[in-house]
Amino acid sequence: MVEVVETIQQVRDQVAQWCREGLTVGLVPTMGYLHEGHQSLIRKAASDNDRVVVSVFVNPTQFGVGEDLESYPRDIEHDKAACDEAGASLIFHPSVDEMYYADRSTTIHMADISEELCGKSRPIHFDGVCLVVNKLFNIVQPDRAYFGQKDAQQLLVVRRMVRDLNINVEVVGCPIIREDDGLAKSSRNTYLNTEERKAASVLYRALQAGKRLCETGEYNANVIRAAIAKVLTEEPLADPEYIEIVSTDTVKPVDRIEGEVLCALAVRIGKTRLIDNFFFTTNN
Secondary structure, three states, X not given: OOEXXXXXXXXXXXXXXXXXXXXXXXXXXXXXXXXXXXXXXXXHHHHHXXXXXXXXXXXXXXXXXXXXXXXXXXXXXXXXXXXXXXXXXXXXXXXXXXXXXXXXXXXXXXXXXXXXXXXXXXXXXXXXXXXXXXXXXXXXXXXXXXXXXXXXXXXXHHHHHHHHOOOOOXXXXXXXXXXXXXXXXXXXXXXXXXXXXXXXXXHHHHHHHHHHHHHOOOOEHHHHHHHHHHHHHOOOOEEEEEEEEEEOOOOOEOOXXXXXXXXXXXXXXXXXXXXXXXXXXXXX
């Protein structure tokens, strides 16, 4: 079974030993309750690197008031089994006190690209993401770090932070892993009851409607958004928070698709907030 360590020093000691042996290290940051999507990141990291560290830490600084910090699912024994199966070398499972000093004074604010999409309704979220990911990069000092494209805005934010702060790590984005009906795998899917779980497949169907338009040459963003919204209205339990098409450079909405864009949505099914997306690049 993969080893679990709980202190920063233990991680640093192990990684230092690997480095002395000339081994490369991949990092997969997670909040735990791992599923096949997380395992795909671990497997990719294991194929690219000699050793893989998986962090399992429900990070309080990225949760706002009234969000699901306390109810977020946690099961370290489940995570150990998932990591072992996928080929992880070490799990870093710190406490909040281990990660954050009680009198900490340092924050990281990501301007502009964190303000659209999820940033509109979760204004502190990406500052918390940047803080914890930066700390994990400093603790582990990996050669590569792996993030899923389901959290596409997070991936873009982390890449920008790495560029802006000259952090010596390669950020690798990995494809979304889906259920048989297209629903993106997520730890929050466990919140859905049977009826809600069935309804949640509408996110994928809606995005596919938009993607088909893009692939047939429709580059008017308003037309694509309207097609996505139409599919969502067919599901009574779906309550859209946003449907946006944004530039991957600026994460600002576009009127017309040119170059690479991110088409993203957030939808509440019952009390559960779900996100999904696709990237699209024009040929011209």
